[in-house]
Amino acid sequence: MRLHRNLCFAVIDGLHQIFNENEYADKVVQQLLKRDKRWGSRDRGFVAETVYEIVRYQRLYAEIANVKAPYDRDNLWRLFAVWATLKGIKLPDWKYFTETPTRKIKGRFDELSKIRKFRESIPDWMDDLGVRELGEKIWTEEMAIQNEQADVILRVNTLKTNKKDLQLKLQSEDIETEFLSDHPWALKLTKRANVFKTEAFKNGWFEVQDASSQLVADFLDVKPGMKVVDACAGAGGKTLHLASLMENKGQVIAMDIYESKLKKLKVRARRNGVHNIELKVIDSTKPIKKLYGKADRLLIDAPCSGLGVLRRNPDAKWKLEPEFIENIKKTQSEVLQQYSKMVKNGGKMVYATCSILPSENQKQVENFLNSEDGKAFKLIKDKKILAHKSGFDGFYMALLEKKTENT
Numbered sequence: 001m002r003l004h005r006n007l008c009f010a011v012i013d014g015l016h017q018i019f020n021e022n023e024y025a026d027k028v029v030q031q032l033l034k035r036d037k038r039w040g041s042r043d044r045g046f047v048a049e050t051v052y053e054i055v056r057y058q059r060l061y062a063e064i065a066n067v068k069a070p071y072d073r074d075n076l077w078r079l080f081a082v083w084a085t086l087k088g089i090k091l092p093d094w095k096y097f098t099e100t101p102t103r104k105i106k107g108r109f110d111e112l113s114k115i116r117k118f119r120e121s122i123p124d125w126m127d128d129l130g131v132r133e134l135g136e137k138i139w140t141e142e143m144a145i146q147n148e149q150a151d152v153i154l155r156v157n158t159l160k161t162n163k164k165d166l167q168l169k170l171q172s173e174d175i176e177t178e179f180l181s182d183h184p185w186a187l188k189l190t191k192r193a194n195v196f197k198t199e200a201f202k203n204g205w206f207e208v209q210d211a212s213s214q215l216v217a218d219f220l221d222v223k224p225g226m227k228v229v230d231a232c233a234g235a236g237g238k239t240l241h242l243a244s245l246m247e248n249k250g251q252v253i254a255m256d257i258y259e260s261k262l263k264k265l266k267v268r269a270r271r272n273g274v275h276n277i278e279l280k281v282i283d284s285t286k287p288i289k290k291l292y293g294k295a296d297r298l299l300i301d302a303p304c305s306g307l308g309v310l311r312r313n314p315d316a317k318w319k320l321e322p323e324f325i326e327n328i329k330k331t332q333s334e335v336l337q338q339y340s341k342m343v344k345n346g347g348k349m350v351y352a353t354c355s356i357l358p359s360e361n362q363k364q365v366e367n368f369l370n371s372e373d374g375k376a377f378k379l380i381k382d383k384k385i386l387a388h389k390s391g392f393d394g395f396y397m398a399l400l401e402k403k404t405e406n407t
């Protein structure tokens with residue numbers, strides 16, 4: 001592979017924004033890709049993948065290059081040089097690479113690769129936490145897979161089409177997909193492509209949604225005509241799935257503390273041809289209290305550490321802090337206590353996260369069931385998804401039922 005100057009500069013600029021200006025990697029990459037209209041798909045792929053790869057392995061590369069954050073431009077080039085050397089790419093004679101110690105880089109890599117927190121590039125505190133919660137074996141395997149690029153998975157919108165027709169339509173737009181067993185609405189791209197440009201997307205035939213995430217709405221066992229509350233709806237990935245499972249009949253009340261996220265959901269709902277969603281911002285306890293005892297179904301897709309989706313957000317390894325996880329656990333438990341009151345007797349709720357930590361998952365559900373309000377519920381089933389076992393995002397979902405007066 002030959003390195004092109006303007007693409008490498010774009011990578012360095014992106015890394016500067018992510019590491020030094022604390023910006024989110026996905027937003028930075030999105031912006032970078034708009035920089036030069038002449039870039040073809042290979043150029044765009046190079047910029048995106050190189051930025052992500054260096055973010056994923058920041059700790060390992062920094063240790064090899066012997067540089068410390070905050071990184072000035074020279075140090076960002078040193079990280080880049082480590083990446084290129086380990087990939088076997090011949091470095092051009094640019095001034096940034098004149099002192100690159102190629103052999104030393106390979107030696108340091110072999111040495112550091114024996115230690116998980118360097119090999120997988122994880123902060124010490126996160127590595128300790130993962131081992132404490134999941135044990136050495138599972139944590140080691142999970143962190144290895146979380147450093148791989150995730151597949152692109154689509155969810156067919158059954159309000160507008162079916163899987164077979166969607167596959168054919170995408171084929172006509174040069175995008176090849178395959179079906180996934182055990183995931184009835186999923187199509188996996190066999191090769192990465194910009195699916196947002198397709199006519200099928202503009203017509204609302206699909207959404208991009210990981211296969212594990214697609215299992216959550218189904219877990220809630222919704223039926224057309226029900227009153228369903230999606231209490232942490234965000235931009236509505238699961239709300240849209242709920243609405244399509246309900247065939248646009250009944251009502252989905254999509255709530256979130258951020259109005260900006262619900263506004264995005266509004267746009268997506270229009271594209272998806274979804275008519276049965278009502279948006280409600282949680283700006284006080286009032287909107288929740290008004291729904292006490294009213295919901296047939298409740299989805300709590302809780303805010304979490306996101307440790308199950310590091311493949312998609314590798315910068316989270318550097319942005320997360322232990323205090324954040326402690327605080328988010330308190331929010332999870334408060335949300336479970338308060339929002340569960342919206343479920344009517346005999347109704348059901350799902351508590352879900354995209355975390356793999358038992359303390360955010362089964363432990364939260366256990367604590368809830370042992371609490372005063374939780375006594376009204378029983379656990380029907382739960383599902384723990386690890387990325388290294390499933391090949392898809394790490395997720396947790398638990399289905400609980402509120403007992404009727406006489407059970």
Ligand SMILES: C[S@@+](CC[C@H](N)C(=O)[O-])C[C@H]1O[C@@H](n2cnc3c(N)ncnc32)[C@H](O)[C@@H]1O
Pocket residue numbers: 231232233234235236237238239255256257258261282301302303304331335354
């Ligand atoms: C995991 S995300 C939701 C993703 C979304 N359900 C989807 O499928 O695309 C969690 C959401 O919870 C919201 N949130 C955080 N604290 C909340 C609270 N106290 N009540 C309701 N929503 C909250 C966040 O704004 C975020 O959108």
